């Protein structure tokens with residue numbers, strides 16, 4: 001369902017021209033109102049908005065790191081010097097669930113908040129949902145930006161049934177009694193529910209849920225994971241993705257299930273960069289790189305060239321749904337990337353290849369680098385869990401190793417272990433395990 005057909009189907013080059021004008025205006029606003037960016041740009045040789053130029057020149061500007069924003073906070077500036085709007089105009093202050101203990105604050109004006117909800121509505125609307133459907137969600141919005149995404153549901157004409165996270169019984173009861181057509185949750189939670197359904201003999205494929213919208217972590221776009229979820233639920237799985245500092249849901253997958261369309265068009269500009277060199281990567285079919293975002297029409301605390309640490313693959317080819325924005329799939333976190341003899345390797349990509357061998361393997365995988373840091377010497381140790389306790393199928397280790405080499409151009413040493421060996425508590429962190437890294441980082 002196109003939310004804003006004229007905008008969502010506008011040729012991408014025309015979008016770029018509009019965005020260039022918005023960008024120049026945003027840069028002027030930053031020089032006027034943002035202590036953080038006025039100082040940063042001036043220190044980097046850009047004394048005026050005119051010296052910054054337009055979107056074609058954006059690569060010359062410095063990137064912005066999350067840590068810089070954090071360091072700009074003080075008693076005088078509790079939100080940070082990137083706060084650009086007068087506090088009287090701020091209507092919402094979200095926090096991020098920062099891992100460092102102190103939250104980062106994200107101030108939004110009424111206009112910012114509305115733009116976030118519009119963006120989220122485009123993002124979720126792409127999934128094919130229909131007005132009048134019921135959606136059950138398991139996100140605990142609380143202080144977090146997810147709240148703005150949930151605000152998009154009534155705007156889409158949906159009946160929203162929030163059940164919060166970590167309450168499986170309440171969720172299963174809501175599905176049984178209220179019969180929602182849509183489930184919104186993280187992919188790992190959808191998988192967890194599928195396992196519980198199997199244990200209890202629930203008939204999930206014949207439940208009311210026909211559509212699962214996953215967000216909050218990568219995984220929902222990996223073919224094997226998606227197939228597993230779709231089979232377990234008898235439902236279509238589509239992904240959405242955003243980033244708290246920029247906009248809660250910036251990307252949303254359509255019914256073609258071939259990557260998430262950019263739903264932040266007009267509000268946000270995105271670039272791809274090589275995370276190692278910081279150089280721009282051209283937006284071409286199949287290109288990969290880290291996503292970097294720039295606000296175009298933001299007031300609260302607009303950001304310029306903000307590094308997301310999300311590494312993505314891009315598709316620019318036309319999509320049958322009519323949306324003209326490029327599509328992405330998140331491959332992993334730049335922070336999780338390893339470089340093995342010059343080749344970028346993401347743990348999630350290794351897992352994806354291993355998952356081709358289901359049902360012989362459970363899909364639970366652990367990458368165990370031998371050295372600390374990003375650079376690794378081959379072979380890379382990969383621990384793969386088997387589904388059956390008996391002897392592994394003959395040749396399986398060699399087949400997986402050769403498949404990984406053919407797909408990812410990296411040599412691995414696969415260790416097959418009995419079922420239940422690897423921890424399951426934290427789906428996100430267990431993929432990369434540095435506990436066996438004894439040596440220091442390898443030199444160039």
Ligand SMILES: [Zn+2]
Nearest residue numbers: 254256319321
């Ligand atoms: Zn599409």
